[in-house]
Amino acid sequence: MKLPFSESYKIKMVEPLYRSTYREREQWIRDARYNLFNLRSNQVFIDLLTDSGTGAMSDRQWAALMLGDESYAGSSSYYKLKDAIREITGFPYFLPTHQGRAAENVLFSAMIKEGDMVPGNSHFDTTKGHIEYRRAKAIDCTIDEAFDTTLNHPFKGNVDLKKLEKVLKENARDKIPMIIVTITCNSSGGQPVSMKNLRDVRKMADKYEIPVMFDSARFAENAYFIKTREKGFADISIREIVLQMFKNADVMTMSSKKDAIVNMGGFIAMNNKELFDRASIFNILFEGFISYGGMSGRDMNALAQGLYEGTEFDYLETRINQVAYLGKRLKDHGVPVQYPFGGHAIFVDAKRFLPQIPREEFIAQTLAIELYLEGGVRGVEIGTLLADRDPETGENRYPELEMLRLTIPRRVYTRDHMDYVAAALNNVFDRRQDIHKGLKIVKEAPILRHFTVELERD
Numbered sequence: 001m002k003l004p005f006s007e008s009y010k011i012k013m014v015e016p017l018y019r020s021t022y023r024e025r026e027q028w029i030r031d032a033r034y035n036l037f038n039l040r041s042n043q044v045f046i047d048l049l050t051d052s053g054t055g056a057m058s059d060r061q062w063a064a065l066m067l068g069d070e071s072y073a074g075s076s077s078y079y080k081l082k083d084a085i086r087e088i089t090g091f092p093y094f095l096p097t098h099q100g101r102a103a104e105n106v107l108f109s110a111m112i113k114e115g116d117m118v119p120g121n122s123h124f125d126t127t128k129g130h131i132e133y134r135r136a137k138a139i140d141c142t143i144d145e146a147f148d149t150t151l152n153h154p155f156k157g158n159v160d161l162k163k164l165e166k167v168l169k170e171n172a173r174d175k176i177p178m179i180i181v182t183i184t185c186n187s188s189g190g191q192p193v194s195m196k197n198l199r200d201v202r203k204m205a206d207k208y209e210i211p212v213m214f215d216s217a218r219f220a221e222n223a224y225f226i227k228t229r230e231k232g233f234a235d236i237s238i239r240e241i242v243l244q245m246f247k248n249a250d251v252m253t254m255s256s257k258k259d260a261i262v263n264m265g266g267f268i269a270m271n272n273k274e275l276f277d278r279a280s281i282f283n284i285l286f287e288g289f290i291s292y293g294g295m296s297g298r299d300m301n302a303l304a305q306g307l308y309e310g311t312e313f314d315y316l317e318t319r320i321n322q323v324a325y326l327g328k329r330l331k332d333h334g335v336p337v338q339y340p341f342g343g344h345a346i347f348v349d350a351k352r353f354l355p356q357i358p359r360e361e362f363i364a365q366t367l368a369i370e371l372y373l374e375g376g377v378r379g380v381e382i383g384t385l386l387a388d389r390d391p392e393t394g395e396n397r398y399p400e401l402e403m404l405r406l407t408i409p410r411r412v413y414t415r416d417h418m419d420y421v422a423a424a425l426n427n428v429f430d431r432r433q434d435i436h437k438g439l440k441i442v443k444e445a446p447i448l449r450h451f452t453v454e455l456e457r458d
Contacts, residue, residue: 005321008314009411012059018042020376033454034369034439036378045376046417048406051344052217053099053257053264055410058309061261061302068298073289077297077304081267084304088239088311089216089246091269093276095283098294099266100217100255101126102287107213107253107268109282110275111177112136119167120180120215121159122146122187125386127180127215129448132391139167146188147400149338149349154229155194156338157185157222159201168208179205182215183222183245187382188401190218190323190342192225195233195244202248212248217255219245221343224316238311251275258344260306261410265299319343323408325415329422335429338403345407348425350383354435359384359398361438365455367404367428370435375424379406385450 020028020043032038036049047054069075078096085094097103108130112118116136123131123138131138141163146156159181168176181201184192205212223241227233233241246252250272256265268283270276280290287294295303309315320343327341336352350364357363364383371377383402390397406421428435443454 007322008318009058017045019045022373025373025376029369029372033442034365034457035453035455036368036372036380037451039372039378043376044372044378046413046421047378048345048408048421049378049380051258051407051409052255053262054412055257055261055263056412057261057263057302057306058411060309061305064301064305065298068296068301070297073291075291075297075300077300078291081300081304084307085267085269088242088307089252089269090243091246091252091271093271093273094267094269095276095279095287095290096293096295096300097266097268097283097287099257099264100215100253101130101266102294103253103255103266103268104130106279106282106286107251108134109286110278111211113177115175117167117171117176118178118180119164119176121157121182121185121193123180124182124186124215125388125448125450127182129388133447135391141167142185142188146185146191149189149336149347149352149401152340154192154225154340155197156188156191156340157183157193158197159193161197161200161204164201165204168204168210173209176208176210178211178213178251180213180215181249184218184225184343186218186344187399189338189347189403190221190344191338192222192229192343194230195226195241196230198245198248211250214246214249214252216252217258218344219252219254220259220310220316221320223311224313224320225343227313238313238316242311256303256306259310260303261310262299262303262306265295265303267293267303319408319410322413322415322418326406326408326418326422329418330425333422333426333429335425338401345405347382347401348379348404348406350402350404353404353429354432356433356436357438359402360396361440362455363438364402364404366435366438369439370428371404371425374428375420377406377421377424379404381405381450385453388447388449 028043069077114135119139121142128138143160145153251270324341327346336349338347350367364381382405387397439455
């Protein structure tokens, strides 16, 4: 008998969960103004809002915490992290930050100015927010296949080279500070970018003398997909693939709360000393001294250990198989999901799930509310709310993909939890024809509104 797949870890600590009633959830979501970010954590049974900082650290990470050096300047924890980043990514210079959006803030302060154009593959919310806050423009150059959720394409995160070159040809060199490649591409469904595409983007960037930046929150998951889906990489280790990936970038930002499996932390890494010096000014201004950058020594220790653990094949196989297990349970029931399954989440195609809800009534958010009411499962909208308003016209932007993201924290939930989530969403799918009311905005912030928006149902 062939041995079945099994997780590559065992559980050492547990946390109790409260099983709420439907009536309780109705009141709680009404009080939260139909914004799932406003719910208290104890009002949620299974929390799939994000995989950012929600993973379970290992015993080795917890042990590393106790060895943290909290010296303000030049701590041993800083050098431990520096060595880990150099070994895993190949970058010689780095700046610690307290999380990924802080890394974007520091780097973009040094590189982006008003009127700039920043092409890339479906920039995520904070990335686009930091670009537009500086009165620059994010231009999506993702391949068209990414927007067909039924299509089985192995690398839907790829950059469309024709779209990219059009941007590079039509704009002055000094108006394009960088090309951003997000690995994996969150907004298109946690979809990976192939090594060939990374190399092709690098060649085009060199042709036009434009730096390449990787948004690297889930770089290890991207490497796993290259190993398992791209010809010629099956026998190459994850860490060697990672080094090959980063050879195609000049600079990277990292939200370490994802693939480094820590609760807080981030960094910028780069090849260029001059860029390091410029960015250091903003790091000191916004984050802290360059050898801690908003992080404690103990957190840097845990991050360094997490980078090693997060690039182990057995860990990645366990993680990505759990995501795929949930995806298969949903797909087998007929629930429309982005296919093939991504690395960190299952993305439900809300437009195909609830075609009767007008896009002006926030289809994916409506679906997210229904899932919470059904089973106390908290997901997140990746659609019109997240897309924000056009900064020039003030009108809602309607993205091609309107998704409910079910994001799986690392090493936290069991297969039984995935079965529960699947059953809850399948129940919503079975009664989908009875859902006729969407949502409308009562109050919103001028940027990144989805975090604090207030909504109501008629």
